[in-house]
Amino acid sequence: MNAADWRHNARVALAAFDVTLRMNAPDAFVLFTILVQPLAIAVLAMFMLVARGAANALFVVVGSGMTGLWSALLFMGGNSINWERWTGTLELMVGQPTPISVIIFGKNLAIVVLSMLSMVGSYIFAALVFHQSLAIQQPLLFVMSLGFTVIAYVTFGLVIAPVFLLSRTVQQFQNAMEFPIYMLCGFLFPIALLPGWTTPFSYILAPYWAARALHGTTTGAATLSEVVLCWGMMMALAAAYLFLSHWLTRIVLHKARADASLRLE
Amino acid sequence: MNPIEVEHLRREFKTHIGVIRRKAKTVVAVDDISFAVSPGELFGLLGPNGAGKTTTVKMLTTLLIPSGGTARVLGHDVDRDPEPIRKRIGFIFGGERGLYWRLSGIDNLRYFASLYHVEPAVARKRIAYLLELVGLGDRGKEKVEGYSRGMMQRLHIARTLLHDPEVLFLDEPTIGLDPVGARELRHVVRDLQAERKTILLTTHYMFEADALCQRVAVINKGRIIAMDTPQALKGHVSDLSVVEVEVFGLPPDVLERVRGMPFVDTVSLENLDSRQWMRVQTRRGAEAVPDLMAAMSGLRVGRVVVREPTLEDAYVRLVGGEA
Amino acid sequence: MRALAINVRLFMEGALLSYVALFSWLQPVAYLASKVFMPLVQILFWTMLGTFATGRANASFFIIGNAVQLAAVNGIYGVTMSVGGDRWAGTLPYLFGTPANRLAMFSGRAFMHVIDGMLTVVMGLAWGVLLLGLDFSQANLVGLALAILITTFSTSGLGLLLGCVGLVSIETMFINNTAYVGLLIFSGANIPLAALPGWMQSISWALPLTRGIAASRALIDGASLGSVLPLLGGEVLLGAVYVLLGYSLFRWVERQAKRSGKLEGF
Ligand SMILES: Nc1ncnc2c1ncn2[C@@H]1O[C@H](COP(=O)(O)OP(=O)(O)OP(=O)(O)O)[C@@H](O)[C@H]1O
Ligand SMILES: [Mg+2]
Numbered sequence: 001m002n003a004a005d006w007r008h009n010a011r012v013a014l015a016a017f018d019v020t021l022r023m024n025a026p027d028a029f030v031l032f033t034i035l036v037q038p039l040a041i042a043v044l045a046m047f048m049l050v051a052r053g054a055a056n057a058l059f060v061v062v063g064s065g066m067t068g069l070w071s072a073l074l075f076m077g078g079n080s081i082n083w084e085r086w087t088g089t090l091e092l093m094v095g096q097p098t099p100i101s102v103i104i105f106g107k108n109l110a111i112v113v114l115s116m117l118s119m120v121g122s123y124i125f126a127a128l129v130f131h132q133s134l135a136i137q138q139p140l141l142f143v144m145s146l147g148f149t150v151i152a153y154v155t156f157g158l159v160i161a162p163v164f165l166l167s168r169t170v171q172q173f174q175n176a177m178e179f180p181i182y183m184l185c186g187f188l189f190p191i192a193l194l195p196g197w198t199t200p201f202s203y204i205l206a207p208y209w210a211a212r213a214l215h216g217t218t219t220g221a222a223t224l225s226e227v228v229l230c231w232g233m234m235m236a237l238a239a240a241y242l243f244l245s246h247w248l249t250r251i252v253l254h255k256a257r258a259d260a261s262l263r264l265e
Numbered sequence: 266m267n268p269i270e271v272e273h274l275r276r277e278f279k280t281h282i283g284v285i286r287r288k289a290k291t292v293v294a295v296d297d298i299s300f301a302v303s304p305g306e307l308f309g310l311l312g313p314n315g316a317g318k319t320t321t322v323k324m325l326t327t328l329l330i331p332s333g334g335t336a337r338v339l340g341h342d343v344d345r346d347p348e349p350i351r352k353r354i355g356f357i358f359g360g361e362r363g364l365y366w367r368l369s370g371i372d373n374l375r376y377f378a379s380l381y382h383v384e385p386a387v388a389r390k391r392i393a394y395l396l397e398l399v400g401l402g403d404r405g406k407e408k409v410e411g412y413s414r415g416m417m418q419r420l421h422i423a424r425t426l427l428h429d430p431e432v433l434f435l436d437e438p439t440i441g442l443d444p445v446g447a448r449e450l451r452h453v454v455r456d457l458q459a460e461r462k463t464i465l466l467t468t469h470y471m472f473e474a475d476a477l478c479q480r481v482a483v484i485n486k487g488r489i490i491a492m493d494t495p496q497a498l499k500g501h502v503s504d505l506s507v508v509e510v511e512v513f514g515l516p517p518d519v520l521e522r523v524r525g526m527p528f529v530d531t532v533s534l535e536n537l538d539s540r541q542w543m544r545v546q547t548r549r550g551a552e553a554v555p556d557l558m559a560a561m562s563g564l565r566v567g568r569v570v571v572r573e574p575t576l577e578d579a580y581v582r583l584v585g586g587e588a
Numbered sequence: 589m590r591a592l593a594i595n596v597r598l599f600m601e602g603a604l605l606s607y608v609a610l611f612s613w614l615q616p617v618a619y620l621a622s623k624v625f626m627p628l629v630q631i632l633f634w635t636m637l638g639t640f641a642t643g644r645a646n647a648s649f650f651i652i653g654n655a656v657q658l659a660a661v662n663g664i665y666g667v668t669m670s671v672g673g674d675r676w677a678g679t680l681p682y683l684f685g686t687p688a689n690r691l692a693m694f695s696g697r698a699f700m701h702v703i704d705g706m707l708t709v710v711m712g713l714a715w716g717v718l719l720l721g722l723d724f725s726q727a728n729l730v731g732l733a734l735a736i737l738i739t740t741f742s743t744s745g746l747g748l749l750l751g752c753v754g755l756v757s758i759e760t761m762f763i764n765n766t767a768y769v770g771l772l773i774f775s776g777a778n779i780p781l782a783a784l785p786g787w788m789q790s791i792s793w794a795l796p797l798t799r800g801i802a803a804s805r806a807l808i809d810g811a812s813l814g815s816v817l818p819l820l821g822g823e824v825l826l827g828a829v830y831v832l833l834g835y836s837l838f839r840w841v842e843r844q845a846k847r848s849g850k851l852e853g854f
Binding site for chain 2: 008011012014015016019022023087088089091092093094095096097098103254257258259260262
């Protein structure tokens, strides 16, 4: 890609970002996914973890916020190509000159940024209702980790969307895919509780490293080198996801053009 | 080099019939068609429902991979090299789908302008101009969900012109438009042609093809059965006249009897509320009327008109009275 | 006698209808995903969070709580879908037009979901025994079966009410989802009721599931049926109250619709 292409693609991603925000902001399903459910999880976890002492409030805020991020990405990002097909715009998306991944990138970015509200919501709730002191121990590292988290999630979403378009079978498991990721990524309890054979799965999930960095920097338990390791893993995985999604999207769209499934009849 | 070149193009669909014992069935939608459209030409694809027009357009717009043959648009193969084509073509498929209903008309256009790499400053002027052009100047700020079908169709037309494409594919562009809207749209198409755009248009309406197209291909059951200028196609039926008979309750056996008469070329039937229009193409002109009346004796017959053939009659003859 | 026969027929028709709806909703893969895999991951997550918080010894508290909570999946989503389904299929005006006893038809609709919901709970408990070492050696199986039946009935009662709310509101799914996570907080599936503030406990006792979960825990622990009878009796009553509320709301919607003449709007 040359400079002009980069500029065009950035502009398209921004346009997709803008359009996605405006189309989804008033939606009740979105409201539920990014606010109601994470808040409910926060309430549950707050009551449940009381037994382990008050130091867990921030842990719950971060963890429940991460569940909101994942659920939003799963349902909205995962369906982003499918959604174009339902609205009848997928043909237009395929027939226009910008790579469709650029569009999905912009959409996912909007979803992930919007879902940051999950964490904000849980934070306000914990502060107001549970009167917990919620001081982030390493604020600078935390904010930087949030930046990496956005990249990690957005690129992860790029992989899911073509998979859901490719396979109806996988898509039927969409509802059942919320909790496994909550568990594998250690959002609300450490993955050490899981059987050892699941650990490699956690390691290839960028949200796991995101949760580890965010948890570590809020509680101050993580050393700088550990945080940097998490960032490095997020970037490496993001690169791998980009590569994988590029390949998958090509296959999936080629298949759709071959078997005439761009449009639902 | 012609902007559109099609050689032995073919496309099949595999479908399944039956719910329990599913049987695979292959439909040949486009069956070995070849044609070329020269620069600045307005070329029409004409054919009855299911003829394969949309399938052809989808292959040419890189949305569907051909099962056989080749198609090149602006010199690039539609299957192997779709990217350069997509930048330089515009397309619409008739109907209201394919817009973002939760966004306003302007926002839809803005979004597509950015997808097509139109610079924002250029896009602003272009959107205002196009909204005027399609008659949506004062409704652009409203959400598309409140638009009528015709308004959505107009918005599609504006959308496809955003990036000033060199080649346009218009699949039934006037579908869903009221007569005034359809006439305005034909003006737009004529203006585009005056700008030397290459246009491929599909339609059911003969007069539309007659009024607009320089050349027309008649397609039926996936095959091109005639390709010529509208004038020349009319020439196919210049030796015929058309007798139109308004009749009330035509029994099938009478229709068959008329079809079987030696001087009758083709018969087509248009069903209206309580009556039918039977159109008979014949070499005998007005002299055929007494024989026809005799064949229909006992039936209530309304008006009888004898006239010169139109492109529509040529088309009816070509597809064998099915339209 | 004739009235009874008509009602029985309506009941069966309702049951058949929602069974068919259920069946199309549950193609094999979808069935596997929503009826086998979903219960598993839900129970796993909450049980692990629970044992992380309070120790391994409490695992059975969370397993049983979340398994019985699954009754609400059918009770809420299944039942609201077959009540609200009318709106999508456009048969509601036709339904309003029949003089038949609507209560019979209503219960018929919920009936298949009660059966299916019981299966889901059993599936959840089975996962608990197979994967999480849930101890069933002391369990009072007959009592437990009764407890599961009653709990599924009462959550279906809530489902009927929500389904009728769905008839007048467009955000059916939002209401259902919120009700489901609300139950998760209030039912005692994951938080011991005693840990909730007093006002929240009052809400808990006014909702289905709470008593059913408590009774199920006791029965798996070996309690006698007699000792949980007050809990189960309360759950039945509560379920009946919700069914009646749902039914009254349905009648109200029907009257409003007829008065405004806008049946199609629903
Ligand atoms: N996705 C598909 N799967 C299976 N069959 C298809 C598909 N798309 C088109 N067909 C079949 O291919 C044939 C040609 O369809 P096509 O849409 O190209 O016709 P058309 O000329 O555009 O008709 P119309 O005037 O009704 O728009 C029809 O028999 C149609 O049923
Ligand atoms: Mg067509």
